[in-house]
Amino acid sequence: MFPLFRKKKKEDIQLEGLTNTIDSAELVDSPQQGDQDSEVKTELSIHPLWNVSKEQYYVFRFLNNELPTLKPNQLSLSGIQWEETPEGLSVTAFIRNSLKKPIQLEEVPLILLDENREVVAKHTFNLHDAGEIPAESSRPWTFVFPKESLLKDHLQKEGWTLAFDLSTKQHQLDLEPSWEQSLPDEEKKKLQQLVSQLEPPKKNELNFMGLEAKMLQSGDLAVTLLIRNGYEKAIQIQQLPLRIIDANDAIAAEGQFNIGQLEIKPNTTKPWTFIFPKNNIKKSAPDLSSWKAVVIQKQD
Structure with missing residues (x-):
């Protein structure tokens, strides 16, 4: 059970991480659509294989409503919480898609930043199991950074960021x-x-x-x-x-x-x-x- 579900008071339930947003063209091959000055409010999407209780669903919906709007054609990660596990560091975040069509992510390099924007961990995740992210939606997902991927042994509970690691992407030809x-x-x-x-x-x-x-x-x-x-x-x-x-x-x-x-x-x-x-x-x-x-x- 996620620690945030143990909190009894609504005012204690909050997003503990920050948001990282990129242009969707960084990761998916999709033409730009929509008015670039408009705003997109992403709807909550729970993975079909996730069995969540009514209480858990309401918590995710509450947190999703707290998220900032996106511009069209963006992908975003919004941190919910992290906790230590025997495997490493387990980070739960919303994967957000403001495209007007669903997307399927595969191999995606991510970094975990502390409150000072210093790298705590970096790892490449296969997000095939996260499933197809529907158009204009937010899907909660858990990312486990293995112990060997950790570069620092301390992370504040708030103010951290789960981010797309674009530094690994080489300049490429596009025809x-x-x-x-x-x-x-x-x-x-x-x-x-x-x-x-x-x-x-x-x-x-x-x-x-x-x-x-x-x-x-x-x-x-x-x-x-x-x-x-x-x-x-x-x-x-x-x-x-x-x-x-x-x-x-x-x-x-x-x-x-x-x-x-x-x-x-x-x-x-x-x-x-x-x-x-x-x-x-x-x-x-x-x-x-x-x-x-x-x-x-x-x-x-």
Whole structure:
């Protein structure tokens, strides 16, 4: 029986841990949905194999009602309580899903932080047994950190955080479905090797790296860029004003691109080709032996 169920007074029942929230694209492959400024209140979802009494259900429902709302397309962990067990440290928390569809988590690295944000334990959990987390729901689940995963031997009862460990995730190539279908396997392999060899973008940085620029027979200029996202959230690009600078530091082309809804997932690089029409070419026969792409700022 969880210690919180032994508490008789309602005012004594509370969430002992804090909340950690990430963009869902960090762990699940799902397109962004919904108004990003709206709020999602997650409904309580008890695992079908959990046999909980009415009292226990009411306690979970009470705690779930105390949780902060989420933005669309987020995953979150909200700590309920922890206790020592013969196996290690048993941590109970809500797994929260604000997506408009159910998700199934598998291998997920987690860390346990103390009140000073120092790591107490880290372990990779197979969450297949947690089952499918319904859309816009919160599911209580217990995570057991084995004794060998503990890095500290002291943890306050309140103020701790169970968090997704994103430090283990390497910067990766992400292709749009159209590229995935049309690009030869050999070209995909070359891109993957290039992305793995490049130094990742800095944290909370979005940058553009030139990959290829060539004049077409039509007189248009085709420029392929690597769009590199160093944020821990997905970036949506709808419009992009670009300027191409050639080897002589001259403006070769510039124009405004209405992309629609191009999503750059967290910690990924996405290639994209921009076609500058002839009337956007600013220099005849630009020297493209070396070049760079610059996002035009409003004051430019």
